[in-house]
Amino acid sequence: MMKEVSIPNRIIMTPGPVEVDPRVLRAMSMPILGQYDPVFRGLMGEVSELLKIPFETKNTHTFAIDGTSRSGLEAAMLGLIEERDRVLIPAFGRFAYLWAELAERAGADIKMIEKEWGGTFEPSEVIAAIKEYQPKVLAMVHGETSTGQMQELKEIGRYCQENDVLFIVDAVATFASTPVKVDEWGIDIAVGGTQKGLSVPSGMSTITYNERVEKILTSRYQKELGLDPKVRNKRFIKSNYLDLSQIQRYWSAEGINHHTEATSMIYAIHEGLRLVQAEGLTDRYARHKLNEQAMVTGLKAMGLSIFGDPATKLPTVTCIEVPEGVDEAALRSTLLSNFGVEIAGSFGSLAGKAWRIGNMGYSSRKENVLLTLAALEASLLVNGAQINKGEGVLAAMKVYQEN
């Protein structure tokens, strides 16, 4: 007979999934409601309203999709792209290639412009590429977790709004931990996740889009065959499960039968968003910035180097260069098996060469920063690194004392 699930204690300092507030876990343990129970439909409506807070948007169509973050990215791409539509994707890390992967599968003609990892684009570079390539859609990553860099979006978004380009943004790594100003920045579709800044378990993505997008979706709407075979559309979206024109109607008062909403995840996201509202965006972002500052100061005091341009550093991820002679994976194993502390490696050209420490949501706490620094110092020493002993934690504590 299989034994019950038993969970060891962990300090999760990866770029996601991160620790979940106990209040969210408690919400998940509540009994199920039917998907058309008026109480449950009411909760869905509240989730839609609450989501507008971290997205800083007035968009009517703001809801959750029952799939992990990339399901929201794929839904966004499939909703806008028809065969041979042009998509421009500026890449400064791994996750732009996920946009490209999704665009390719949606049948787009793709143009990528690439930046060496460790920096971001000047808005003028992206705008120049738009002028040259004349895309229907510009797809960008806001916070690139693979490199710990964050792209400035406002100027690019404004250009897109004025020049009939659809601007879709992967805000998975920034949502609910760093400002994502959907309306002010001129973002047509923004996609967030649950398992990072929001500190809700993985399994849902969050999405918001404006009337420009709604118009396109409506023009492609095809009712599900089992519900009404008469409403056909030659330009139908190439997925049923990720068809935003249907999901939008599931979330609206119309309430068509699409999927069966993931009840417990709705409870979780409701509670996670309620905690965002209670903390307030300003305080929440300030907390993340302070914990980032303490972590970076501690790492530097230890003698480690932070990867990438500090001017465009992503507050929620700190990317550290692995010192000469240290085995990247062995260090992480020491950390996890002795201290229960989890950090991450990276991808592509940074695989084996960088560690990534997350600073997101409920994991972004003073004790987590200090414990991680302490555990990291010991683990580095055990793995043969030359670092400044006893400096890291004290430098971080000083940051907290002074702020």
Next chain:
Amino acid sequence: MMKEVSIPNRIIMTPGPVEVDPRVLRAMSMPILGQYDPVFRGLMGEVSELLKIPFETKNTHTFAIDGTSRSGLEAAMLGLIEERDRVLIPAFGRFAYLWAELAERAGADIKMIEKEWGGTFEPSEVIAAIKEYQPKVLAMVHGETSTGQMQELKEIGRYCQENDVLFIVDAVATFASTPVKVDEWGIDIAVGGTQKGLSVPSGMSTITYNERVEKILTSRYQKELGLDPKVRNKRFIKSNYLDLSQIQRYWSAEGINHHTEATSMIYAIHEGLRLVQAEGLTDRYARHKLNEQAMVTGLKAMGLSIFGDPATKLPTVTCIEVPEGVDEAALRSTLLSNFGVEIAGSFGSLAGKAWRIGNMGYSSRKENVLLTLAALEASLLVNGAQINKGEGVLAAMKVYQEN
């Protein structure tokens, strides 16, 4: 400020989502683990093994997909279908049209054969259609919740195995509550859900497939662009999120980075499957049959008519004809608002004409059957139905006393 989620007490007797065992809810409230934490990867491996029990299969590739049931159906269709491939879909209720919807979006040439609602197909009818249409894929529904009918599959499956037809089955309404013998019946891909017989919240689908399917998936495998741009494939699957060739590798020892696994749902499904194992399939199915018998006996004693052919009735759903002069939706509203009892209406030609009472998983309990019958009798009387007073509950109690 938004208030906390607060849940009214419910007796959920719909065809899903159904009530969740408190032990599953408790499992969901445990802290998060990282997706590559060895403990978490171990849990995923256990889930894969446990899933083989209700699927009655030895298939290596047996896992969960992070989306509601239809995400598994879509993944199955997308994995097998390339542009203009032929799919045969026999329809005896609404959910065959979901298969058709998914096949259409995957680019298939579709042939449907249709049966009047309330019955199922003779295997010979399906086999004759296979011979005539020569499809690559035969897609069928095992338990049709819209009509409360269950299709015999074994003879059809054997024919498919011997004649190079791929047989894919929607077992969402039967999985973990009624036998689904994947290997014995010759099913190439079977898809289940979590929110019905398994009594885990909605948000995941379960899938199993054999080596015939694996071979096709492998021939279409394309590595994600952000992980390795060199592994390209002209026949790539048209979704990244629902690409079984990638998800299979995420679940295997290779453990490629695809999505971020839905941690809490893995805990839930682990516990739900553990409870299936502990109860044993024979006892579990017998429990469902007994509760079905009590419910049907009680409904008939009340004077209500059961819709559809009794010889092929789906044990997990009882479809009741709405008596003359009774408002279908008003009755459900009376039930929910006064008794907290939820039952369902139906779709298509049965919309407004039938109620559906579920009998699935943790909801399939003696007290739920009896309370539902009692509440239904009172609600029918309040809504002006002519029924036999006081007969239903006693008739059901007698079934329990005699068994």
